[in-house]
Amino acid sequence: MATINSTVISGSHAIPALEPLLSGKRQLLLVTDANIVRLDAVVQIRTLLANDGRQVTLIDNVPAEPGHHDVSKLVKRVADLNVEMVIGIGGGSVLDVAKLLSVLCHPESPTLDAMLAGEKPQQRVTSVLIPATAGTGSEATPNAILAIPEQNTKVGIISPVLLPDYVALLPELTTSMPAHIASSTGIDALCHLIECFTATIANPISDNAALIGLQKLLKNIETSVNEPNNLLAKLEMLWASYYGGVAINHAGTHLVHALSYPLGGRYHLPHGVANAILLAPCMKVVRPHAVNKFAQVWDLLPDADRTLSAEEKSFALVEYFSALVKRLNLPDNLATLGVPSTDLSALADAAINVKRLMNNAPCQVSHDDVKAIYQTLFPELITKGVNHE
Numbered sequence: 001m002a003t004i005n006s007t008v009i010s011g012s013h014a015i016p017a018l019e020p021l022l023s024g025k026r027q028l029l030l031v032t033d034a035n036i037v038r039l040d041a042v043v044q045i046r047t048l049l050a051n052d053g054r055q056v057t058l059i060d061n062v063p064a065e066p067g068h069h070d071v072s073k074l075v076k077r078v079a080d081l082n083v084e085m086v087i088g089i090g091g092g093s094v095l096d097v098a099k100l101l102s103v104l105c106h107p108e109s110p111t112l113d114a115m116l117a118g119e120k121p122q123q124r125v126t127s128v129l130i131p132a133t134a135g136t137g138s139e140a141t142p143n144a145i146l147a148i149p150e151q152n153t154k155v156g157i158i159s160p161v162l163l164p165d166y167v168a169l170l171p172e173l174t175t176s177m178p179a180h181i182a183s184s185t186g187i188d189a190l191c192h193l194i195e196c197f198t199a200t201i202a203n204p205i206s207d208n209a210a211l212i213g214l215q216k217l218l219k220n221i222e223t224s225v226n227e228p229n230n231l232l233a234k235l236e237m238l239w240a241s242y243y244g245g246v247a248i249n250h251a252g253t254h255l256v257h258a259l260s261y262p263l264g265g266r267y268h269l270p271h272g273v274a275n276a277i278l279l280a281p282c283m284k285v286v287r288p289h290a291v292n293k294f295a296q297v298w299d300l301l302p303d304a305d306r307t308l309s310a311e312e313k314s315f316a317l318v319e320y321f322s323a324l325v326k327r328l329n330l331p332d333n334l335a336t337l338g339v340p341s342t343d344l345s346a347l348a349d350a351a352i353n354v355k356r357l358m359n360n361a362p363c364q365v366s367h368d369d370v371k372a373i374y375q376t377l378f379p380e381l382i383t384k385g386v387n388h389e
């Protein structure tokens with residue numbers, strides 16, 4: 001758990017509010033990706049950064065799954081620039097790389113290899129994180145995920161020093177996001193919030209963040225997808241995602257994310273898509289152990305029937321999650337996504353080994369339970385009654 005000291009700037013038409021943060025800085029590093037860099041709002045931000053003769057070095061090629069070699073190359077590229085401020089604009093991968101560079105650009109920082117070996121950084125240069133998707137909440141977490149291709153795995157570097165000085169939630173950056181990305185990243189944020197809310201180590205701070213985030217998300221997720229120019233709905237989703245990050249910081253995810261990792265790692269399913277497929281089946285397993293919390297979440301839905309009993313509300317919430325994924329046109333099974341049903345046991349082996357998350361679920365979940373969840377994602381196995389051992 002890390003204390004979040006970031007100052008948050010938010011609102012539509014708030015880009016000029018970035019200007020005072022740049023006072024006294026001469027050498028800036030802008031980290032983004034090839035798609036985001038073309039957005040009108042990013043062009044506007046670049047112009048603002050370059051005002052008053054400031055030098056702006058642009059990195060616009062952060063890959064979707066950045067590895068330690070990618071970051072090492074970037075560090076070499078900017079080593080002689082005396083970077084004073086790192087600005088990250090993008091999705092979770094871009095923000096994670098920007099967080100790492102804010103530390104690695106500091107002259108007294110350990111090397112990336114030393115950090116991967118466990119050495120803790122102590123300082124960073126000033127950092128500003130601007131999410132361009134409403135999903136990961138990376139701007140509010142002390143984590144950066146890096147791929148280690150040689151070991152076919154990913155590792156997390158975790159340090160409170162990675163948390164940014166400033167966060168800017170600017171809805172103009174998310175209006176041109178394709179609907180399927182807005183849907184899947186929104187569901188990722190929903191998973192962060194509902195998993196943290198029901199986590200074993202949930203506490204009043206994470207519960208508070210989760211409830212504020214869930215209220216905003218449940219009210220705005222569909223509007224933000226169906227009305228992409230609705231700046232208020234987009235801003236509310238950015239806040240929901242931010243609160244998801246805050247909740248992760250204090251509690252952490254569990255079942256959906258544990259079962260989602262192997263689907264991302266082996267089959268490269270987008271993180272939000274894998275989570276969308278797993279959301280309702282996992283919450284069905286969690287429900288009996290979190291009836292009152294599910295009922296609390298049900299009451300946040302704008303049209304909720306509040307006369308139901310807590311038990312009825314908890315069942316209704318699982319149904320709502322299932323229907324929401326369908327309404328957002330996200331897949332709800334694995335059959336058409338290139339995952340063979342013969343891999344059920346291997347998937348369960350991998351998920352059960354994500355012990356930190358499995359232990360954070362509010363119920364004991366066995367290997368057979370995990371396998372049974374994956375099995376529900378192959379409709380042909382259910383209809384034919386096939387039992388793969």
Ligand SMILES: [Zn+2]
Pocket residue numbers: 136188191192257271
């Ligand atoms: Zn996630």
